[in-house]
Amino acid sequence: MAGSQDIFDSIVMADESRKMKVLESLIGMIQRFPYDDPTYDKLHEDLDKIRGKFKQFCSLLNVQPDFKISAEGSGLAF
Numbered sequence: 001m002a003g004s005q006d007i008f009d010s011i012v013m014a015d016e017s018r019k020m021k022v023l024e025s026l027i028g029m030i031q032r033f034p035y036d037d038p039t040y041d042k043l044h045e046d047l048d049k050i051r052g053k054f055k056q057f058c059s060l061l062n063v064q065p066d067f068k069i070s071a072e073g074s075g076l077a078f
Helices: 002-032 043-060
Strands: 066-070 073-077
């Protein structure tokens, strides 16, 4: 049975590694985003990529983000 535990551990570690890679990619995309440039021509493209990466990360964590828009403004709740 030790072999099956090793396989399970390998699967868990690979899954954790994938989560970390996606998270690092998301953080990098956010850090490179040009917040100070309102004329940035790829604004919508990059925001869509960030949004997609965020959705991928939430999926890997089995988390359903709840986006709520209220009179006070928009917010993100988990």
